Amino acid sequence: MLWLAGRIAWPLSAAAFCGVLWLGSQALMPVVIREAIDDGLVPGDMDAVLSWSAVLLGLGVVQAVSGTVRRRLNMYNSLSAGFRTVQLVVGHANTLGATLERRVDEGELVSVGTSDMNALGHAFDIVGRTVGAVISVVLVSVVLVRQSATLGMMLIVAVPAIVLTMGYTLRPLHRRQSAYRDLQGELTSRLTDVVAGLRVLRGIGGETPFARSYRERSQRVRAAGARVAGAEALIRAAQVLLPGLLVGTVTWIGARAALDGSVSPGELVAFYAYAAFLVEPLGIFTETADRFARAHVAARRVVTVLRMRPKAAPEHADGPMGTLATALVDETTGLTVTPGTFHVVVAPSAEGVRLADRLGGYDEAPVRHDGRLLTALAPDEVRRRILVVDNRPRLFRGPLRASLDPHVTADDTAITAALRAAAAEDIVGLLPDGLDTDITADGRHFSGGQRQRLVLARALLADPDVLIVVDPTSAVDAHTEDLIGRRLRAARSGRTTVLVSSSPLLLNQADRVSFLSGGRVAAAGTHRELLAASEDYRLVIQRETGEAPPGPLPSTDLVTRGSAE
Structure with missing residues (x-):
C-alpha cells in the first residue's frame, strides 16, 4: 500500500x-x-x-x-x-x-x-x-x-x-x-x-x-x-x-x-x-x-x-545444451529418454504431470542431460529446446492463425502440415474464415478434443528438440486418436517425443514404452513386450480399453484392434 x-x-x-x-x-x-x-x-x-x-x-x-x-x-x-x-x-x-x-x-x-x-x-x-x-x-x-x-x-x-x-x-x-x-x-x-x-x-x-x-x-x-x-x-x-x-x-x-x-x-x-x-x-x-x-x-x-518467485536462473550455466543428442534421465523415476525416439510413458495422471514438469525443467528434482542437471542450464535455452504441453489446452483470443503461430514464423504450408499431423485440418475447414477466423478467449466454442488437436498443432509448429505431451488424445474418438498417433510419429521422425498416455493406439506407435508404478519405472520395452511380460501393465491397459480381465493372454493384435474399434 x-x-x-x-x-x-x-x-x-x-x-x-x-x-x-x-x-x-x-x-x-x-x-x-x-x-x-x-x-x-x-x-x-x-x-x-x-x-x-x-x-x-x-x-x-x-x-x-x-x-x-x-x-x-x-x-x-x-x-x-x-x-x-x-x-x-x-x-x-x-x-x-x-x-x-x-x-x-x-x-x-x-x-x-x-x-x-x-x-x-x-x-x-x-x-x-x-x-x-x-x-x-x-x-x-x-x-x-x-x-x-x-x-x-x-x-x-x-x-x-x-x-x-x-x-x-x-x-x-x-x-x-x-x-x-x-x-x-x-x-x-x-x-x-x-x-x-x-x-x-x-x-x-x-x-x-x-x-x-x-x-x-x-x-x-x-x-x-x-x-x-x-x-x-x-x-x-x-x-x-x-x-x-x-x-x-x-x-x-x-x-x-x-x-x-x-x-x-x-x-x-x-x-x-x-x-x-x-x-x-x-x-x-x-x-x-x-x-x-x-x-x-x-x-x-x-x-x-x-512473494512467489520464479525459478532463479543459475549463476553459472553449464554451457549450451547442444543438440540434445544424449539421453534425458529422470533420477526420480529412473526414466531414460533416448534421443530421436517416440517414447510413451504409462503413469497415473498426477504422476505423469509431475514427470512432464521435471523433464521440462519446471521442477527442481534432478533430471540430467549429458550428465548435467537441467536446473544448471540456462532456463531460456531449456524452454527453447524442450517444450511441455500439459493436459489443459489453452488457446488465445484473436485470429486462429495467431494462436497457432504466436511468433509469426511459419507460412501457410507449415501450418497446414502441422494441422494435418494433429488431425485438425477438418476443424479449420469448418471455420468461416479459416485460419483468419477470430476465436473467443481460450477457444471456448471448440470442444475439448478440438482444442487438444489445435494445441498439439501449435506444439508441432514450434518444432522443439524434445516435445513432451500429457494426455494428447484424452478427449478425442478412437478413429481420430489412431490418426494422431500415426501422423504424430511420422511428423516427429528423428526428433525426441515423449507422450504421457495409456492409450493402446498411441502405445502401439511407440518405439519404447515405460511403465511407472509406485513412482518408479517398473518395466520398459515395446507395447507388445510389456503386454506379454507385465501383468500390472496389462491391467492398466485393460482399464483403458474397458475390457474384462481375460483368462489367457490375448494376442497383441486382438487388443489393438479391439481398442481401435
Whole structure:
C-alpha cells in the first residue's frame, strides 16, 4: 500500500489539500455564523450581517469547488491504485510463467482483479476526506478551547476515545473479512474450474453432484458474509450512537452556559453547529478504519502472490545444451529418454504431470542431460529446446492463425502440415474464415478434443528438440486418436517425443514404452513386450480399453484392434 501511495503521491497530496479546504471551510462556517449573530443580528447592524453573509457565501463556494475537485482526484486515486495492483499482479504472473497455475488457484487471481482491487482502491479514495477530517477536528478544537475550555477539552478527549473505540470494534470485522475472503477465493476457484470443464461434466452426468457441492460451499460463503454484515451493522450503529452522544453533550453544556450568561446567543448556535459538524469527520474516521481494514486483507492476498518467485536462473550455466543428442534421465523415476525416439510413458495422471514438469525443467528434482542437471542450464535455452504441453489446452483470443503461430514464423504450408499431423485440418475447414477466423478467449466454442488437436498443432509448429505431451488424445474418438498417433510419429521422425498416455493406439506407435508404478519405472520395452511380460501393465491397459480381465493372454493384435474399434 505504501508502494501504491508512492506511485500516486502528487494526486494523493492534491486530494488531501482539497479535503482540507472542503472540510476546513465547513469548520469555519459556525464561526462566521456566530459573528453574524453577535455582531450583526443582536445589535441590529445589517451591514455586519451582509458582510458576514458574504464571507459565508465565499466559504460555500470554496467548499463546493474543493469538494468537486477532491471527488475527481479521489476517483483517480481509487482507479489508479486498483488498476496498478492488477498490472503489478499480472506482470508478476507473467514472470512466474507455467509454474503459476501450480502455485495459486485461478480463483485467487480472479479475486485480485475484482474484490481486492476494489478494496485497495476504496482505501485510497477516502484519503482526501480523512486528512480534511483530521485538520478540521483540530481547527474546531482550537476554536472551542478559546470559547469554552470545558467544551474544548471535552472534545480533545472525546474524539480520540471515540476513534479508539471504533478501532476496537473493527478487530472482529477484520478477522471475519479475512475468513470471508478465503472462502470467496475458494468458491471462485471452484467456479472457474467447472466452467472450464462444463462439457465434461455434462458428458458424465456430473452437473447435479456439482450443483449440490457448489450450493453447500456458496452457503458457507453466504454465512461468512452474514457474519461480516453483522459486524458492519454494529460499527454503523456505533457511528451514529457515539457521535450522537457527543452532539447531545456539547449541546447540553452549551445550553447550560447560555442560561447562566457565560456564552452569547451566537456562541450557543456555534456550539450546536460544531457538535452537528463533528458527526461527519467522526464518521469519516470510522469509515477510514473500515476501508483500511478491508484493504489490509486484500493487500496481504496480493503480497502473497507477489512473494512467489520464479525459478532463479543459475549463476553459472553449464554451457549450451547442444543438440540434445544424449539421453534425458529422470533420477526420480529412473526414466531414460533416448534421443530421436517416440517414447510413451504409462503413469497415473498426477504422476505423469509431475514427470512432464521435471523433464521440462519446471521442477527442481534432478533430471540430467549429458550428465548435467537441467536446473544448471540456462532456463531460456531449456524452454527453447524442450517444450511441455500439459493436459489443459489453452488457446488465445484473436485470429486462429495467431494462436497457432504466436511468433509469426511459419507460412501457410507449415501450418497446414502441422494441422494435418494433429488431425485438425477438418476443424479449420469448418471455420468461416479459416485460419483468419477470430476465436473467443481460450477457444471456448471448440470442444475439448478440438482444442487438444489445435494445441498439439501449435506444439508441432514450434518444432522443439524434445516435445513432451500429457494426455494428447484424452478427449478425442478412437478413429481420430489412431490418426494422431500415426501422423504424430511420422511428423516427429528423428526428433525426441515423449507422450504421457495409456492409450493402446498411441502405445502401439511407440518405439519404447515405460511403465511407472509406485513412482518408479517398473518395466520398459515395446507395447507388445510389456503386454506379454507385465501383468500390472496389462491391467492398466485393460482399464483403458474397458475390457474384462481375460483368462489367457490375448494376442497383441486382438487388443489393438479391439481398442481401435
